[in-house]
Amino acid sequence: DVHAGVYILKESDRELEAMLISARETALLAQREGQNYMICSQGILELIARERQLQAGLEQAFLRKEFLLYLQFYVDAVTKQVVGGEALSRWNHPQRGLLGPDKFVPLMERENMISRLDYYCLEEVCAFLQDLCSQGVETFFISCNVSRATFAAGDFAQRCLGILGRYHFPRELLESVSVKDMGQTKANMEALMDSGISVALDDFGEGFTSFYDLQKYPVKGLKLDKGLVDGALTPSGRAILRAMIQVGHELGMTILAEGVENDSQAQALVDLKCGVIQGFRYCVPLPDWEA
Ligand code: C2E
Ligand code: CA
């Protein structure tokens, strides 16, 4: 398992150390991308510099509260009434403007900082729900994304409940998660569910999550990945969705679907008895105050 970064000498090059650093960083990028080698180009150097800039600003971002809570509504598949929302983080970067999670979530996962974002986001969500309840709205649920590393930690349930304890609202808040390792994760799920929080398996049908997880974990909901929704209008895609939804129903789960972009997809999901849908057809993610 070897990953190399190849630095091609230019006539102007003088600093050996700088060339070695560029080659080494390119090798790390090759490793991340699962490639045997990469050739260090101007584009790669710029990418590495941009990532380093983001990485250097992470600590300060938390202190200065640069992470913003955005919410994307869920609607009831049949009535199209708003029933809840998903919390999605954005980074209001002082130099680079509003950044989506694709720019910083993988970076934070690599830097072992993702738990900090997850707890930060949970805290914002709790404050939002408390505010909503004080205005008399008590039926709107919010799901939080929790990375696998966060969920698998020994103190996860304790920390979540610690945050929840500081806010007052009904506990049917939905947590969404994609998981890989058993053990502690299962114990954490049980502890959260005991306190009235629902746990749903995110990105179902994509990457790490599978039918087998449904047997392993006591989850209440299943969130179908956008890739499955994209296939809803083809005979094979529909057959796969039908099977997944049926299994979910037989296990007594709520079925949610993400990435619904048009009425035909929504109708296909209604026909297949998917309960809750979300996507650009209904609403893009909005800043919390606007939501
Ligand atoms: P996800 O959980 O799969 O969230 C759905 C993503 O699909 C969101 O992207 C959303 O904006 C996008 N989306 C929603 N409807 C549509 C649609 O109709 N069409 C298309 N093309 N896209 C749609 P976003 O906001 O960029 O988030 C990306 C991922 O970042 C999320 O994927 C989630 O896994 C992760 N994420 C966001 N916030 C947090 C966080 O606070 N903690 C952790 N651990 N992960 C987070
Ligand atoms: Ca999600």
Ligand code: CA
């Ligand atoms: Ca997804």
